[in-house]
Amino acid sequence: MTPSTSGVATLRQEQVGRSDSDAVDATLAASGDASAFERLYRAHIGRIHSLVRRMMSDQEADDVAQDVFVRAWQKLGSFRGESAFGTWLHRLAVNVILVRRETLGIRRQRHHEGDAMLEMVPARRAQVELNMDFETAIEQLPDGARQIFVLHDVEGYRHEEIADMLGVAAGTSKSQLHRARMALRRHLDR
Amino acid sequence: MNDPWTDQLSEYLDDELPADDRASLESHLRVCVACTTALADLKRVAVRARALTDRDPAADLWPGIAERIGSATPSSGVPAVRLMRRSGRRWSFSVPELAAACVALMVLSGGAAWLLHPGQVPLAVAPARAPQAGVVSIPASARAGSVGYDGAVADLERVLTEGRGRLDTATVRVIVRNLAAIDSAIAQAQRAVSADSANLYLNSHLAATRRQKLELLRQAASLVSAVS
Numbered sequence: 001m002t003p004s005t006s007g008v009a010t011l012r013q014e015q016v017g018r019s020d021s022d023a024v025d026a027t028l029a030a031s032g033d034a035s036a037f038e039r040l041y042r043a044h045i046g047r048i049h050s051l052v053r054r055m056m057s058d059q060e061a062d063d064v065a066q067d068v069f070v071r072a073w074q075k076l077g078s079f080r081g082e083s084a085f086g087t088w089l090h091r092l093a094v095n096v097i098l099v100r101r102e103t104l105g106i107r108r109q110r111h112h113e114g115d116a117m118l119e120m121v122p123a124r125r126a127q128v129e130l131n132m133d134f135e136t137a138i139e140q141l142p143d144g145a146r147q148i149f150v151l152h153d154v155e156g157y158r159h160e161e162i163a164d165m166l167g168v169a170a171g172t173s174k175s176q177l178h179r180a181r182m183a184l185r186r187h188l189d190r
Numbered sequence: 191m192n193d194p195w196t197d198q199l200s201e202y203l204d205d206e207l208p209a210d211d212r213a214s215l216e217s218h219l220r221v222c223v224a225c226t227t228a229l230a231d232l233k234r235v236a237v238r239a240r241a242l243t244d245r246d247p248a249a250d251l252w253p254g255i256a257e258r259i260g261s262a263t264p265s266s267g268v269p270a271v272r273l274m275r276r277s278g279r280r281w282s283f284s285v286p287e288l289a290a291a292c293v294a295l296m297v298l299s300g301g302a303a304w305l306l307h308p309g310q311v312p313l314a315v316a317p318a319r320a321p322q323a324g325v326v327s328i329p330a331s332a333r334a335g336s337v338g339y340d341g342a343v344a345d346l347e348r349v350l351t352e353g354r355g356r357l358d359t360a361t362v363r364v365i366v367r368n369l370a371a372i373d374s375a376i377a378q379a380q381r382a383v384s385a386d387s388a389n390l391y392l393n394s395h396l397a398a399t400r401r402q403k404l405e406l407l408r409q410a411a412s413l414v415s416a417v418s
Binding site: 031037149 | 196197199200201206228231232234235236238239240242244245246247249251252254255256258259261398402405408409
């Protein structure tokens with residue numbers, strides 16, 4: 001399944017200008033050119049690492065981000081240029097993350113956690129750098145709500161895409177997103 | 191806060207609420223301060239999420255990745271000329287892959303050059319011979335030993351000049367056309383950098399264009415060595 005252009009690509013316009021040079025490097029890397037692949041790594045590691053950190057944890061981010069790029073190297077032959085390389089890589093990263101989460105036993109039932117878990121997200125602390133505080137608040141969300149919030153509001157996927165990726169109903173994705181937003185509103189700087 | 195109105199606010203915000211529900215909610219919002227406030231907060235949460243900035247890992251993960259994919263590649267910067275992988279997959283490519291790279295390069299450099307100098311991109315056709323195999327690999331004898339960009343380019347250009355007669359005409363034409371386009375783009379970028387040497391974008395564009403030339407030459411030299 002290919003991510004829609006209305007999702008990631010729309011919200012991440014800064015990636016578009018990079019796509020041409022990425023296409024060249026992806027072609028070279030698919031031929032075995034590790035230098036070209038290193039350029040792809042350096043262009044995308046920030047976004048991939050941040051995605052992993054937000055969907056999993058700081059502790060696992062380095063390890064999983066490495067897995068993503070190793071997997072990308074192995075799968076480069078399947079990249080046909082039908083979408084931007086960054087979009088392809090991002091989707092691959094999501095798949096790697098979901099598999100890792102399954103391996104760690106973070107399973108689907110977490111998407112049905114109740115409101116009580118969301119109420120446990122601590123309120124915004126004073127005197128803490130705002131951006132980091134918001135990131136911390138995201139980390140405190142229950143796993144299901146956190147995944148959906150990151151995929152929808154941070155990464156720009158649509159509910160139908162999220163539902164397909166996570167194997168849940170689109171309605172579940174919508175309700176979890178709403179719960180996550182309601183929990184996070186307490187962390188806004190007023 | 192859980193009530194039928196509040197639970198619809200996110201879908202309303204994302205424009206995913208059916209028209210009837212939307213109209214009802216909008217009527218409610220006109221009289222409910224709590225829901226209006228909640229809606230504004232949810233909007234700010236969504237805006238805030240999209241504004242989150244990515245950050246690189248504290249440590250460079252590339253060495254570990256390079257090790258796992260079986261390549262001890264150099265660090266970033268102008269890539270060293272390396273015509274064969276040290277281990278792992280055999281460094282090989284097909285003519286269609288080369289053509290795909292050329293097309294991408296044309297989009298990048300040829301297009302830019304054409305916009306700047308329409309009609310001035312030279313074409314050249316060299317005597318040719320068809321490649322002997324669809325998929326080729328690069329012999330160790332074709333490795334370039336020069337250090338630095340100019341030396342690497344000179345070495346690869348010499349390999350291409352000496353061996354272009356062994357390539358088929360169409361391949362040579364694509365290579366020559368793209369090299370001319372890239373050279374034109376490099377010249378334009380150099381002039382722009384000369385006029386504004388502190389401009390980060392222009393400098394990175396020049397570096398990227400030079401890198402593209404190196405990569406195209408590497409592939410062309412590889413093809414030459416493969417049919418030698």
